[in-house]
Amino acid sequence: xxxxxxxxxxxxxxxxxxxxxxxxxxxxxxxxxxxxxxxxxxxxxxxxxxxxxxxxxxxxxxxxxxxxxxxxxxxxxxxxxxxxxxxxxxxxxxxxxxxxxxxxxxxxxxxxxxxxxxxxxxxxxxxxxxxxxxxxxxxxxxxxxxxxxxxxxxxxxxxxxxxxxxxxxxxxxxxxxxxxxxxxxxxxxxxxxxxxxxxxxxxxxxxxxxxxxxxxxxxxxxxxxxxxxxxxxxxxxxxxxxxxxxxxxxxxxxxxxxxxxxxxxxxxxxxxxxxxxxxxxxxxxxxxxxxxxxxxxxxxxxxxxxxxxxxxxxxxxxxxxxxxxxxxxxxxxxxxxxxxxxxxxxxxxxxxxxxxxxxxxxxxxxxxxxxxxxxxxxxxxxxxxxxxxxxxxxxxxxxxxxxxxxxxxxxxxxxxxxxxxxxxxxxxxxxxxxxxxxxxxxxxxxxxxxxxx
Numbered sequence: 078x079x080x081x082x083x084x085x086x087x088x089x090x091x092x093x094x095x096x097x098x099x100x101x102x103x104x105x106x107x108x109x110x111x112x113x114x115x116x117x118x119x120x121x122x123x124x125x126x127x128x129x130x131x132x133x134x135x136x137x138x139x140x141x142x143x144x145x146x147x148x149x150x151x152x153x154x155x156x157x158x159x160x161x162x163x164x165x166x167x168x169x170x171x172x173x174x175x176x177x178x179x180x181x182x183x184x185x186x187x188x189x190x191x192x193x194x195x196x197x198x199x200x201x202x203x204x205x206x207x208x209x210x211x212x213x214x215x216x217x218x219x220x221x222x223x224x225x226x227x228x229x230x231x232x233x234x235x236x237x238x239x240x241x242x243x244x245x246x247x248x249x250x251x252x253x254x255x256x257x258x259x260x261x262x263x264x265x266x267x268x269x270x271x272x273x274x275x276x277x278x279x280x281x282x283x284x285x286x287x288x289x290x291x292x293x294x295x296x297x298x299x300x301x302x303x304x305x306x307x308x309x310x311x312x313x314x315x316x317x318x319x320x321x322x323x324x325x326x327x328x329x330x331x332x333x334x335x336x337x338x339x340x341x342x343x344x345x346x347x348x349x350x351x352x353x354x355x356x357x358x359x360x361x362x363x364x365x366x367x368x369x370x371x372x373x374x375x376x377x378x379x380x381x382x383x384x385x386x387x388x389x390x391x392x393x394x395x396x397x398x399x400x401x402x403x404x405x406x407x408x409x410x411x412x413x414x415x416x417x418x419x420x421x422x423x424x425x426x427x428x429x430x431x432x433x434x435x436x437x438x439x440x441x442x443x444x445x446x447x448x449x450x451x452x453x454x455x456x457x458x459x460x461x462x463x464x465x466x467x468x469x470x471x472x473x474x475x476x477x478x479x480x481x482x483x484x485x486x487x488x489x490x491x492x493x494x495x496x497x498x499x500x501x502x503x504x505x506x507x508x509x510x511x512x513x514x515x516x517x518x519x520x521x522x523x524x525x526x527x528x529x530x
Contacts, residue, residue, distance in 0.1 A: 078393050079103055079154040079178065083147050084118065086158030087137060089462060090369070091118035092446045094156045097385040106150045108143065110136035112454040117446040124150050131456040137161045140168060147177055154178035154392065160458070163368040164191055180392040182346050182367045183294070190365040194237045194275050200362040203339035208354065208361035210277035218255060224276050225254055231279040234258055236265030243268045245312065247279055280361070282512040283354035285309065286321055288336045289376045289384070291398075293391055294346030299401045300333035301380045304372055308500070308516045310423065315493075315516060316500065317372035318411040319379050322471060322509025323355070332360050337401065348373070348388050354513075371414065371463070374444055378410035378467040409474040410467045413482070413497045417459040420496040421520075427455040431489035436481035440467040453490060461492055471509070475501060
């Protein structure tokens with residue numbers, strides 16, 4: 078087991094990793110920018126190191142500063158959390174060159190799955206179903222038009238590198254395609270330094286379903302059920318639940334085993350998530366995330382497996398926590414991402430939290446690093462905290478969530494709490510009848526009939 082782990086992140090995920098380390102009896106090093114000097118993970122860690130000024134590129138993305146922090150504290154492993162350097166293959170290689178353990182997958186797998194075109198080819202080779210589209214990057218406009226016509230409009234133009242919804246454009250008709258190609262390509266170039274794009278069939282009203290997997294790096298892998306993350310805004314998840322309201326146990330077992338088998342074949346190490354679009358009973362691979370995800374508590378709630386703790390244990394050479402047949406889906410869990418944003422316009426609302434009261438009671442969990450008097454800085458993600466609620470059934474879970482949302486107090490800043498209080502009372506949400514465009518249509522006041530926006 079590791080002696081000392083440096084947590085190369087901030088906010089709630091840094092605190093989450095710290096908790097797992099403490100439970101394993103491992104010493105912790107918190108790193109922070111000058112803006113995060115008062116952060117909770119900094120207060121609670123055994124040691125802390127300031128690694129630079131507020132901008133991420135000068136602190137949390139500053140690899141030499143992180144290496145220096147490892148050197149001066151004697152840390153022997155680094156946990157990257159999510160975001161920042163968590164899916165940076167070169168960072169994993171640099172750590173290895175300095176005899177430091179990266180708590181995450183092998184660099185080759187991060188690299189492979191980080192390029193969406195290569196990821197799609199790999200998924201196809203490993204027997205994972207994929208969305209119809211181009212086999213690789215499109216080289217010319219004529220090439221793109223021929224592919225688009227063969228798979229049928231509407232089509233989605235996507236950046237090969239990237240994520241977070243940038244470099245993605247929908248072309249409803251042949252007339253729209255050229256503009257979508259040039260816009261997506263330019264966006265991708267400026268955001269990721271890579272202009273290559275590929276085409277996919279644009280599904281009209283799919284759900285976003287993802288499978289959580291865990292691999293030991295030696296050819297063993299299990300899946301831990303699915304999460305439904307269909308409530309999104311600008312391709313960013315807002316509400317996640319597990320199990321999905323639309324997936325039967327047989328379909329879960331089938332897609333789960335497909336993913337687990339692919340990970341066994343790859344000899345994948347650690348946690349990972351394989352994301353799909355799901356429509357008319359069919360799964361279509363979108364991408365794989367080679368890290369712990371924001372919504373991991375949903376899976377923890379319904380499987381009773383501590384994913385971050387297992388991630389650390391497996392990285393240190395440990396075995397998988399259970400055999401596949403021992404994994405049971407227990408009840409239902411929902412996570413709401415409460416952000417410091419205006420609930421209607423989503424304009425960021427950094428500032429001081431004057432009152433903070435987290436809800437409690439059976440089946441209620443808050444993953445948050447804020448406290449009364451804490452100032453949310455303007456430089457980073459606006460997450461206040463994640464409210465995760467678990468119940469024996471989905472109906473119980475929804476009632477508990479309604480109660481917990483009404484109980485939660487965050488004053489001094491604007492938050493998205495009013496939006497969640499409205500959503501949990503919407504008939505479509507109560508019935509589990511929604512898709513990936515539902516929320517944007519709801520916010521725009523459009524009829525929620527599943528037509529493409």
